[in-house]
Amino acid sequence: MHLRTVKGVARVSVAEDTVVRNRALQTEWYGEPLGDRVRPLLDRLGLSQSGLAGVLGLSPPMLSQLMSGQRAKISNPAVLHRLMAVEEFVAAAGFDALTAAEVKERLAEIGAESAVTTSGVRMGAVERGPAGGARGRVSAESARLVQAVLREVASAAEIEAAAALIADRFPDLAEVLRVYGNGRTSEAEAHFIRTILDHG
Structure with missing residues (x-):
């Protein structure tokens, strides 16, 4: 017993x-x-x-x-x-x-x-065009997809460490890691609109 x-x-x-x-x-x-x-x-x-x-x-x-x-x-x-x-x-x-x-x-x-794949996201954004509701929905979903991928492969601390390593030589890439890896979804969505939809 x-x-x-x-x-x-x-x-x-x-x-x-x-x-x-x-x-x-x-x-x-x-x-x-x-x-x-x-x-x-x-x-x-x-x-x-x-x-x-x-x-x-x-x-x-x-x-x-x-x-x-x-x-x-x-x-x-x-x-x-x-x-x-x-x-x-x-x-x-x-x-x-x-x-x-x-x-x-x-x-x-x-x-x-x-x-979906990044290319699929890009195509979806282009096909729907800049119309308000559809544009917002696509950008939010796309930003979440990028966030999900980064957070699946690395912790917040690892993402920040990687961003710090490349910040001097590749500041734009470091910003992507920080915004999508550790930022809020709203920040990632705004970044997505600036970089993909507005320059697509």
Whole structure:
């Protein structure tokens, strides 16, 4: 009995250590633990974990494991892209004025988004042209895609270190790393419009 208890404690300790480590990794990769990012979205949207998992393109158990720290990394960049899109949607000034049907429609649109190639993004931006709503939607989605790729391959600290290394010789490239790697989505969107749409 005593041995079983000791082993049980050891197993719990290992599991707790794993969660602590995974949450620390999530903070490094995503700015904060994923549970802390996702729970406010559930509250604002009035969704269950299962409902949000469907929007993000994850299985409910996978989302639960990411939120609890049992799993550290979002392995699919398209999922991170959708998470950032949902966060931006919920943070928008007009969100509270939307009807339940409008919220549901936008979430369906986000769920249908996928990580596309840079050339595909460029073509989409050119085809839609400078019309206000479409232009804004394309620039926001494109900026999030670049953010998702950078944040998938490097932590915030690594991106900043890389930017510092090249800042003297390649200042524009260093700015791209900082804006898309560590900046807010609104800053990345403004940069995208300046560099791609306005000079496309």
